[in-house]
Amino acid sequence: MSELTTDRPAIKAGEIAVRNVCKSYGAAHFSKEVVKDCSFTIERAKLTVMIGPSGCGKSTLIRLLAGFEQPTSGTLELNGERIEGPARDRLVLFQESALFPWMTTWDNILYGPRARGELTPQTVELAEFLLNKVGLRDFRKKYPTQLSGGMQRRAELARAMINNPEVMILDEPFRGLDAMTKELMWEYYSALYEENRRTNFFVTTDIDEAIFLADRLLIMSNIPTQVRTVLEVDVPRPRKLADLVENDRSNEIKMQALSILHEEAMKSFSRGSKAAADFVDAYSKRVKG
Amino acid sequence: MAIRKKALVSSSLWRGVVSIAVFLVLWEIGSLSKFWIKWESFEWLRNALTGIDLKPVYLPWIGAVPAPTEVLHAWAGVIGDAGYWQSWYMSFFRVMSGFVTAMLVGIPFGLLLAVSRTAYGVGFPVFEVLRPIPPLAWVPASIIFWPTQELSIAFVTFLGAFYTIVINVVGGARSIDVRYFQAAQSMGSSQWDIFRRIILPGTLPSIMVGSSVGMGITWNVVVAAEMISGGGSQDAGSSGGGLGFFIWNSYVGGSYEQVVVGMISIGIAGYVSSELLRAVGARVTPWMRLR
Secondary structure (H helix, E strand, C coil), rough: CCCCCCCCCCCCCCCCCEEEEEEECHHHHHHHEEEEEEEECCCCCEEEEEEEECCCCCCHHHHHHHCCCCCCEEEEEEEECCCCCCCCEEEECCCCCCCCCCCCHHHHCHHHHHHHCCCCCCHHHHHHHHHHHHHHHHHCCCCCCHCCCCHHHHHHHHHCCCCHHHHHEECCCCCCCCCHHHHHHHHHHHHHHHHHHHHHHEEECCCHHHHHCCCCCECCCCCCCCCEEEEEECCCCCCCCCHHHHHHHHHHHHHHHHHHHHHHHHHHCCCHHHHHHHHHHHHHHHHHH | CCHHHHHHHHHHHHHHHHHHHHHHHHHHHHHHHHHCCCCCCHHHHHHHHHHCCCCCCCCCCHHCCCCHHHHHHHHHHCCHHHHHHHHHCCCCCCCCHHHHHHHHHHHHHHHHHHCCCCCCCHHHHHHHHCCCCCCHHHHHHHHHHHHCCCCCCCHHHHHHHHEEEEEEEEHHCCCHHHHHHHHHHCCCCCCCHHHHHHHHHHHHHHHHHHHHHHHHHHHHHHHHHHHHCCCHHHHHCCCCHHHHHHHHHHHHCCCCHHHHHHHHHHHHHHHHHHHHHHHHHHHCCCCCCCC
């Protein structure tokens, strides 16, 4: 891997505070409350992972953090300043690839600098560096449809990181990838994080992914969503995939997290959710076995 | 892999050649029925035709069409004729001028409707009322409106492509995934940048679809318009009024072989224009053929 010869822009890590945020959709008594009095912080230079049952309102929180939508009440602040719209200091990686299909990998990565008129030799060099880092050097001239799912996600990581955001927000970025590719992506992603230590906020439904990546783990309640518990994942870095099986601390945290998720699933199961039924079933088998 | 692909192309080409050959042979046999149906061995067929109330002189429909050999003969007669090529040129020129004008007006208009809510609110209802009017219904009006016949034909041709292009541009621009806008916005794009680098390329595939459909309609319209308006410029003479007029003129003159020559000429002309458009499309939307 080539190292950079010029100075890279310094990493500026931001901190986000979410205070008493409520968000509901629809008018009057037809309205559905998705987020209710939700408060948490995304700590500076840490990787915060949010996990919760599917359909619990995690994606709504992402849209609020990104500034695509405004909360019904409560505030979201980045470094003490209110979030009022989308901006480059908070970049979002979406559930499915949002690479521009009409641009090559290279043009996709350079989109941000070009849009802002910041296409300097340093940026081009940084793009080159990131392209190598995510293992896509030979695919720079390919269009997104010519890349595999894993490659697309990696190209998107590079496209986001070149903008040097204060906070990276990732909405189930590795969903839909097969198990092997997913593990490879965890390694790429955690290596990038460990090198830069910018503030990351990562949303997932996969418990192994959460334990492997997180510094802090936010476990969400059922809809309307709130933070149920915060767990500090104090497993030393760099982590290995084998830790997921062998490290006692990892397993301890995982069991703790699963039992809380189980309680939440039971609550929605009692309200008739079919997705929750699957989870309750799977959990009871795992605990007995 | 490459070898298999090559073989596939040549086998589909081969199938195409066979299909055209079989079609021509059947056509030849069918239209020559006026000769062989008189033979004694075909008495059963003659009786069957009489049974369904037809004069047993030739097969229905196909028997009335000039045979391919006769058409070829007629074609050989006009191929050296400057008037025939003048007809080609006139029709091509009309199609292209109408089509290019429709692109130049339709694409910006469609994009405007797609990006501005005000423009959509004001422009779209009028557009939707005018759209169902078939271009040919405009022929009398455009003869009245425009000073020359040439302009009125060009106008009707323009209408043929215009509506399709606009509808496709509006639909294409509006169906661009919202995540592309969100991603572009969070990376610091200006409005102009989003238009230039997201909306425009995102709409290109729909523009190409609209154009190829529009091109087909343009050929339909130009031929009919030429027939109705009598071939455009009056001083062009009997054979200088475009392929539509060439057909009409041959019909009036009783040369049915030449009617078929004109029809096939339009088929070839339409095919050539579609192929040209496809080549342009593949060049401007390189990411589309790689799926």
